[in-house]
Amino acid sequence: MTKILVTGARGQLGGHLLRRAEATGIPARGVGSAELDITDPGAVNEQVEPGSVVINCAAYTAVDAAESDEDTARLIHVSTDYVFAGQGDTPYEVDAPTGPATAYGRTKLAGERAVHAALPSAHVVRTAWVYTGVGSDFVSTMLRLERERDTVDVVDDQVGSPTFAGDLADALLELAGRSDVDAPVLHATNSGRASWFDLARAVFEEAGADPERVRPCTSAQFVRPAPRPAFSVLSGRAWADAGLTPLRPWRDALHAAVREAV
Numbered sequence: 001m002t003k004i005l006v007t008g009a010r011g012q013l014g015g016h017l018l019r020r021a022e023a024t025g026i027p028a029r030g031v032g033s034a035e036l037d038i039t040d041p042g043a044v045n046e047q048v049e050p051g052s053v054v055i056n057c058a059a060y061t062a063v064d065a066a067e068s069d070e071d072t073a074r075l076i077h078v079s080t081d082y083v084f085a086g087q088g089d090t091p092y093e094v095d096a097p098t099g100p101a102t103a104y105g106r107t108k109l110a111g112e113r114a115v116h117a118a119l120p121s122a123h124v125v126r127t128a129w130v131y132t133g134v135g136s137d138f139v140s141t142m143l144r145l146e147r148e149r150d151t152v153d154v155v156d157d158q159v160g161s162p163t164f165a166g167d168l169a170d171a172l173l174e175l176a177g178r179s180d181v182d183a184p185v186l187h188a189t190n191s192g193r194a195s196w197f198d199l200a201r202a203v204f205e206e207a208g209a210d211p212e213r214v215r216p217c218t219s220a221q222f223v224r225p226a227p228r229p230a231f232s233v234l235s236g237r238a239w240a241d242a243g244l245t246p247l248r249p250w251r252d253a254l255h256a257a258v259r260e261a262v
């Protein structure tokens with residue numbers, strides 16, 4: 001069976017990937033930045049075994065990971081909705097014009113381009129609004145605030161597709177097992193759309209709390225250094241057209257994630 005190397009393995013997504021691979025008997029090895037700095041080409045070439053699939057979950061561009069010989073390894077590089085301008089109201093297709101509005105988005109787009117320049121057969125998989133339900137992500141923060149506060153104000157003017165890292169991990173492992181997919185860019189998120197306010201209310205419901213304790217507010221009340229996209233919904237059309245399994249609706253995934261997290 002194809003061996004998988006997960007970089008950024010101590011992150012949200014990397015951690016879930018390793019757990020899912022182990023649970024399904026897929027041989028996978030994870031490395032954090034201490035074991036493999038992806039900006040070190042020599043180290044990357046040393047660690048990437050011939051015939052393996054690299055799933056790059058490190059949160060920096062994979063410019064150097066792409067140095068690996070095209071014939072000896074395949075690369076799945078995880079990217080983000082932030083490569084788009086974040087306006088509009090129809091889901092972004094994989095070939096929609098990019099236009100990042102933040103430094104994070106610009107560097108992630110540069111990473112996508114560098115990956116394809118070095119390794120045209122690589123799959124760039126864009127995702128959005130990833131959570132695990134543990135640690136300090138949005139879902140776990142809402143679970144904590146539900147216990148600590150009477151009410152919470154959450155923005156209702158930013159829309160996306162909340163994506164459970166466990167579901168995304170399963171999706172990436174499916175892609176890793178398919179050598180016949182010829183798609184330079186794919187989008188993978190749980191399906192459907194929600195605002196952060198909708199997601200927060202759903203988390204309260206999952207905790208058995210009154211969702212009315214979550215109150216809507218606008219982004220103007222929460223100004224941050226990097227502007228957040230108002231619209232982050234990614235179309236799953238290319239994913240389905242490639243014969244890959246569509247990810248389930250975000251609400252079902254949240255239910256499963258909260259059960260898994262407690």
Ligand SMILES: NC(=O)c1ccc[n+]([C@@H]2O[C@H](COP(=O)([O-])OP(=O)(O)OC[C@H]3O[C@@H](n4cnc5c(N)ncnc54)[C@H](OP(=O)(O)O)[C@@H]3O)[C@@H](O)[C@H]2O)c1
Pocket residue numbers: 007008009010011012013014031032033034036037038039056057058059060078079080081108126127128129130131
């Ligand atoms: N979270 C989201 O909502 C979201 C949305 C869209 C796209 N994404 C993308 O999804 C991917 C995974 O994100 P995540 O949420 O799992 O991020 P994360 O939890 O922050 O994990 C990223 C990991 O990258 C590793 N890393 C950073 N610099 C590195 C380097 N030079 N060499 C090797 N590893 C390095 C870190 O490893 P150590 O801990 O070992 O230092 C960290 O654990 C990223 O590409 C991100 O851009 C995330």
